[in-house]
Amino acid sequence: MTALREAGILGTGSYAPERILSNLDLEKLVETNDEWIVSRTGMRERRLVAPDQATSDIACEAASRAIADSGVKALEIDLIIVATVTPDHQVPSTACILQARLGLVNASAFDINVACTGFVAGLNIARSLIAAGAYNCILVIGAETMSSIVNYKDRGSCILFGDAAGAAIVVPFAGQGKILDIHTGADGTGGMSMVVPAGGSRKPCTLEAVANDEHKLIMKGNEVYKFAVAKFRDLVVEQLARTGYKASDIDLLIPHQVNLRIIESALSRIEIDPARIYINLDRFGNTSAGSVPLALDEARKAGRFQSGSLVSLVAFGAGLTWASTLIRW
Ligand code: UT7
Numbered sequence: 001m002t003a004l005r006e007a008g009i010l011g012t013g014s015y016a017p018e019r020i021l022s023n024l025d026l027e028k029l030v031e032t033n034d035e036w037i038v039s040r041t042g043m044r045e046r047r048l049v050a051p052d053q054a055t056s057d058i059a060c061e062a063a064s065r066a067i068a069d070s071g072v073k074a075l076e077i078d079l080i081i082v083a084t085v086t087p088d089h090q091v092p093s094t095a096c097i098l099q100a101r102l103g104l105v106n107a108s109a110f111d112i113n114v115a116c117t118g119f120v121a122g123l124n125i126a127r128s129l130i131a132a133g134a135y136n137c138i139l140v141i142g143a144e145t146m147s148s149i150v151n152y153k154d155r156g157s158c159i160l161f162g163d164a165a166g167a168a169i170v171v172p173f174a175g176q177g178k179i180l181d182i183h184t185g186a187d188g189t190g191g192m193s194m195v196v197p198a199g200g201s202r203k204p205c206t207l208e209a210v211a212n213d214e215h216k217l218i219m220k221g222n223e224v225y226k227f228a229v230a231k232f233r234d235l236v237v238e239q240l241a242r243t244g245y246k247a248s249d250i251d252l253l254i255p256h257q258v259n260l261r262i263i264e265s266a267l268s269r270i271e272i273d274p275a276r277i278y279i280n281l282d283r284f285g286n287t288s289a290g291s292v293p294l295a296l297d298e299a300r301k302a303g304r305f306q307s308g309s310l311v312s313l314v315a316f317g318a319g320l321t322w323a324s325t326l327i328r329w
Contacts, residue, residue, distance in 0.1 A: 004131040004132070005130055005131050005133060005172045005173070006130075006131070006172070006173035006178055006179070007126065007127040007130035007131060007170055007171070007172060007173055007178075007179045008170070008171060008172070008173035008174060008175070008176050008177040008178045008179065009123075009168050009169065009170055009176065009177030009179070009327060009329075010070040010071070010072065010169045010170070010171050010174075010176060010177065011066050011067070011068075011069035011070025011071065011072070011168065011169045012065075012066050012069055012166070012167065012168045012169075012293065012296055012297040012300055013061075013062045013063065013064065013065025013066030013067070013068070013069055013166070013167045013168075013297055014062050014065065014164065014165065014166035014167070014290075014293060014294040014296075014297035014298060015058050015061035015062040015065065015164065015165050015166075016047040016058075016162075016163070016164040016165075016284060016287075016290075016294060017047045017048060017049045017050060017053060017058060017163055017164070018047070018050075019047060019048045019049070019050060020045050020046075020047060020048075021045060021046050021047070021048050021162070022044065022045040023037045023038065023043070023044055023045065023159075026155075026158065026159055029152050029153075029158065030152070030153065030154070030155035030158060030159075031155060032155045032159060037159050040259075040261065041159065041160060041259045041260060041261065041281070042259065042260025042261065042279070042281055042282055043159065043160065043259075043260075043281055043282060043285045043286075044282045044283065045282075045283060045284075045285070046161065046162025046163075046283075046284055046285030046287075047162050047163055047164060047284060047287075048147045048162065048163050049145050049147060049163045053145070054088045054145060054148075055084050055086050055087060055088055055094055055143050055144065055145045055148075055165070056088045056094050056097040056098055056101065056143075058143055058145065058163065058164065058165040058290075059082060059084075059094060059098055059141050059143035059165045059167070060098060060101050060102065061165065062141060062143065062165035062166050062167040062293070062297075063080075063098060063102060063139055063141055063165075063167045064102070065167070065297075066139065066141075066167035066168055066169050066297075067102075067139070067169065069169075070169035070171075072137055072169055072171070074102060074103055074104055075104075075105065075106050076106070076136070076137045077104045077106065077107045077137045077138070077139050077169075078106055078107055078108065078135045078136055078137055078138070079107055079108050079109070079126070079129065079135045079137075079138040079139070080095045080098055080099055080104060080107050080108070080109040080110075080138075080139045080141070081095065081109075081110060081111075081112060081122040081125060081126060081138065081139070081140050081141070082094045082095040082098065082109075082110075082111045082112070082122075082141045082143060083111070083112050083113075083114055083118025083119050083121065083122045083140070083141065083142045083143070083289040084111060084113070084118065084141075084142070084143050084144055084288075084289055085113055085115050085118070085144065085149070085196075085288060085289070085318065086144050086145045086146060086148050086149055086288075087111055090199075093109060093110055093111040094111055094143070095109035095110050095111050095141075096109045098141070104139070107139070108135075112125070114289070114317075114319065114321050114323070115194070115288055115289065115317035115318035115319055115321060116256050116258070116286070116288045116289060116291060116315055116316065116317025116318065116321075117184075117256075117289075117315045117316055117317045117319070117321040117322055117323045118142050118288070118289030118315075118317075119140065119141075119142030119166065119168075119289050119290075119291075119292045119293045119315065120184075120292055120313050120314070120315040120323035120324065120325050121184050121315075121321070121323045122140040122141070122142065123140050123168065123170065123179065123182070123313070123325050124182040124183075124184050124323055124325060125140075126138040126140050126170040127170065127179045127182055127325075128182070130170060130171065130172055136171065136172060137169065137170075137171050138169070138170045138171075139167060139168075139169055140167065140168050140169075140170055140293075141165060141166070141167040141293070142165065142166050142167075142288075142289035142290050142291070142292060142293045142294075143164075143165035143166075143167075143289060143290055144163060144164065144165070144287050144288040144289050144290045145163045146161035146162060146163055146217075146286075146287060146288055147161070147162075147163050149196055149215075149216055149217045150216065150217055151213050151216035151217060151218075153213065154216075154218075154219075156219065156221050157217060157218075157219045157221065159285075160259070160285055160286045161217075161285055161286050161287070161288070162284050162285035162286065162287045163287060163290070164284055164287035164290035164291070164294045165290050165293070165294070166290055166292070166293020166294040166295075166296060166297050167293060167297075168293060168296070176307070176329070177327055177328075177329050178327065178328045179325060179326075179327055180243060180326045180327065180328055181239060181242055181243045181324075181325065181326040182323070182324070182325050183235070183238065183239065183242070183323060183324045183325075184321075184322070184323040185321070185322050185323070186319050186320065186321045186322070187319075187320045187321075188319065188320070190223070190227060190319075190320040191318070191319060191320065192220075193219065193220045193223040193224050193227070193318075193320065194217065194218075194219045194220070194224060194317070194318035195217075195218055195318075196214075196215065196216065196217050196218070197209070197214040197215075197218065198210070198214035198215045199215050225259070225262060227316070227320055228258055228259070228262045228266070228316055229262050229265045229266045230266075231316045231320075231322050232255060232256075232258075232262065232263070232266035232267075232314060232316060233266045233267070233269065233270065235314045235316070235322060235323075235324045236253070236266075236267070236270055236272075236312070236314060236324075237270070238324075239312060239314075239324045239326055243326055245310065245326075246271075247270050247271045247272040248271060248272070248273075249310055250272060250276060250310050250311075250312050251276060251305050251309035251310050251311060252276055252277075252278055252299060252304055252305045252309060252310075252311050252312070253267075253272060253276055253277045253278065253311075253312045253314065254278045254292060254295045254296055254299060254311065254312065254313050254314070255277065255278075255292075255314045255315070256286075256291050256292055256314065256315040256316060256317065257279070257280060257281035257284065257285070257286055257287070257291040257292075257294075257295060258281070258286055258291075258316075258317075259281070259286070260279065260281060260282075263277065263279070278295050278298075278299045278304060280294070280295050280298060288317065291315070292313050292315050296311075296313065300329075305329055306329065307329055308328070308329065309328075309329045310326065310327070310328055310329075311326070311327045311328075311329055312324065312325070312326050312327075313325045313326075313327070
């Protein structure tokens, strides 16, 4: 039997649109205030796409930067995985739109719908396909235009989300970014805690559905909060148990940028120095599948980890879904 190949991350890139939505801007839209939002979430501002920007546009920026960073040639890329719940269209996939836009003519392409977990789940798929020898150069993107599905009349959810994209190039390991461990899971029984009711086959997007805002996200915030705290803690503990590392071995933990209270509460019982947890949700909010790759790229380029560092990625979200990855950079 042929030995499985190890996979590594060769380059990263990210993009957040320029337009800023601050807590003060939100005060003008719904009955809320800066103090409430900061104390309950840690968020101060988020980025929103321009009116003419869609998910493929911000994904294209992030992907171009990851390709340039990695040094691979466009024609070497043989698979594109786009993680998003806010595709440009229901059909075709955003991955196919990007394949044409970036001229990646040798690449197969598909989207995955794993919500906030999407980028880490995509990395895990890429790692498995590299291991199996099926592909040699995979572009994994997490990109989200949450502003297209957020209901800006619902103060319980609209304060949380922003738009952003991040990307990585995954190849057979050649000395950088070795993916040491992957884990992905789901619990569909909790699926209705975050739902966009209309626009699918169950309830097409009728005038009535739009009038009732059923084409927008509905979220049971408290249910998601409890799930997120418990799952986040479990993901870290189980990753350490599987790999034999201690929490103190992790040089940087990059969690899904969900809510500062969730992150602090989940990690309160784990022996990890808070300085080793990467947070940028104060500036970008929760960008769903864009969150982890944006933070990964930002942290890397800010020198928050170097060659040889142990970096843990942990994500969870709608579905309900979750995933973790451990990387020796
Ligand atoms: O990737 C996963 C995406 N989903 C999430 O991240 C959701 C996770 N959940 C959360 O982050 C939190 O549950 C929220 C931030 C959404 C809400 O925070 P909370 O501390 O759980 O507040 P709550 O829902 O228990 O509401 C407390 C109070 C309520 O008022 P009453 O009933 O006590 O009078 C709400 O109506 O706060 C009120 N409230 C607000 N007040 C000011 C809810 N949203 C707001 C708001 N501004 N934006």
